[in-house]
Amino acid sequence: MDKFTYQNPTRIHFGEGQIAAITNDIPQDKKVLVIYGGGSIKKNGVYEQVEAALSEHNWGEFAGVEPNPQYDTLMKAVKKIKDEGFDYLLAVGGGSVVDGTKFIAAAAAYQGEDPWNILAQQHPVESALPLGCVLTLPATGSESNMGAVVSRGKDKLAFMTPKVQPLFAVLDPTTTLSLSPRQVANGVVDAYVHVMEQYLTFPANAKVQDRFAEGLLLNLIEEGPKALATPDDIDVRANIMWTATQALNGLIGVGVPQDWTTHMIGHELTGNYGIDHARTLSIVLPAVMRERREDKEGKLLQYAERVFGITEGSTDERIEQAISHTIAFFKQMEVPTSLSDIELGTADIDTLVTSLERHGMKALGERGNITISDSRAILEAAL
Numbered sequence: 001m002d003k004f005t006y007q008n009p010t011r012i013h014f015g016e017g018q019i020a021a022i023t024n025d026i027p028q029d030k031k032v033l034v035i036y037g038g039g040s041i042k043k044n045g046v047y048e049q050v051e052a053a054l055s056e057h058n059w060g061e062f063a064g065v066e067p068n069p070q071y072d073t074l075m076k077a078v079k080k081i082k083d084e085g086f087d088y089l090l091a092v093g094g095g096s097v098v099d100g101t102k103f104i105a106a107a108a109a110y111q112g113e114d115p116w117n118i119l120a121q122q123h124p125v126e127s128a129l130p131l132g133c134v135l136t137l138p139a140t141g142s143e144s145n146m147g148a149v150v151s152r153g154k155d156k157l158a159f160m161t162p163k164v165q166p167l168f169a170v171l172d173p174t175t176t177l178s179l180s181p182r183q184v185a186n187g188v189v190d191a192y193v194h195v196m197e198q199y200l201t202f203p204a205n206a207k208v209q210d211r212f213a214e215g216l217l218l219n220l221i222e223e224g225p226k227a228l229a230t231p232d233d234i235d236v237r238a239n240i241m242w243t244a245t246q247a248l249n250g251l252i253g254v255g256v257p258q259d260w261t262t263h264m265i266g267h268e269l270t271g272n273y274g275i276d277h278a279r280t281l282s283i284v285l286p287a288v289m290r291e292r293r294e295d296k297e298g299k300l301l302q303y304a305e306r307v308f309g310i311t312e313g314s315t316d317e318r319i320e321q322a323i324s325h326t327i328a329f330f331k332q333m334e335v336p337t338s339l340s341d342i343e344l345g346t347a348d349i350d351t352l353v354t355s356l357e358r359h360g361m362k363a364l365g366e367r368g369n370i371t372i373s374d375s376r377a378i379l380e381a382a383l
């Protein structure tokens with residue numbers, strides 16, 4: 001295990017009714033901009049709860065952050081902040097709203113010429129507006145991490161800085177009851193792949209991280225299908241919500257190698273074809289497992305045994321079974337597992353590879369040895 005320094009400064013308010021907690025978390029002297037998406041929060045009672053919690057605050061709102069938040073939309077919020085003097089941001093929604101708010105927080109305080117360079121050039125973020133969030137879709141982990149992903153045209157790019165980590169996050173599982181089955185499934189699969197990207201690398205003798213990761217995977221395998229079969233079960237929602245937060249709050253990734261190949265290739269699928277984020281991951285991950293089986297052999301066997309109880313057969317057979325079980329779980333969650341499932345084919349691989357190259361994704365993987373031609377092979381394996 002490598003050395004690390006770990007701190008997760010986001011205060012979590014978990015459970016029904018916890019939106020009220022934001023009253024005390026946001027200082028009274030702040031002018032708060034509430035940022036949300038396409039309006040789901042106005043149909044499920046979340047907006048009213050936020051309104052009640054902020055009844056003694058000076059606040060305004062910015063609506064319309066889209067799934068895969070768009071730079072041009074976010075810059076409209078930046079203008080509003082500068083014009084009207086907001087100095088605290090509250091994101092209310094899914095990962096896109098939280099990510100979008102993180103970018104807005106950084107862009108509003110950015111001293112350079114073009115805030116897009118926070119993403120395109122990875123310009124350091126010197127300061128950002130303070131922000132908190134009310135999460136309504138368990139998936140991304142954005143509620144208690146320092147990352148955000150923003151799109152501009154076909155470019156979908158990420159940045160990370162502790163300056164935009166939410167100061168607090170409200171996780172009320174009852175807010176997730178209004179999610180469509182598709183969004184529920186997407187959330188479970190996104191969280192699953194977050195764990196895999198931090199776990200399925202090479203053994204680092206990091207027992208806490210490994211066993212915690214395996215526990216999170218088992219939760220998702222157990223609870224994910226239940227969330228589709230019995231959508232009103234609040235205990236299931238609660239376990240999924242807390243699992244998804246833990247999947248990407250930094251804890252299981254400390255001191256261990258990480259491999260974000262599936263995400264980086266997945267971002268090109270969203271950027272070029274508009275595929276939901278999680279559905280890109282369920283397509284790419286099995287192909288990464290198959291193509292990188294030599295690099296990942298030790299952890300693939302550990303995953304096979306500890307997550308699926310596979311102990312019989314040759315190394316190749318156990319790895320193949322682990323991949324099949326992973327695909328079967330994704331199918332149970334009703335997400336695509338191949339490019340053909342979303343009607344993409346060989347001709348589209350050139351487009352995806354060109355985008356990867358343009359975005360500098362030339363040395364991916366836990367060893368930095370996944371070249372552009374390896375990514376092509378992964379995409380071919382995903383056909």
Ligand code: NZQ
Binds near residue numbers: 067136137177178
């Ligand atoms: O916009 P509204 O009307 O709120 O509707 C949203 C949206 O249409 C809806 N929704 C959210 N909560 C709801 C609800 N509908 C009914 N009831 C509720 N309670 O769901 C739709 C999708 O929302 P979105 O926020 O886009 O989904 P998700 O949370 O999956 O976020 C995806 C984004 O996060 C990025 C992805 O790339 C993508 O852009 N990611 C961010 C990460 C991070 N910051 O660490 C890591 C992730 O892997 C991911 O890359």
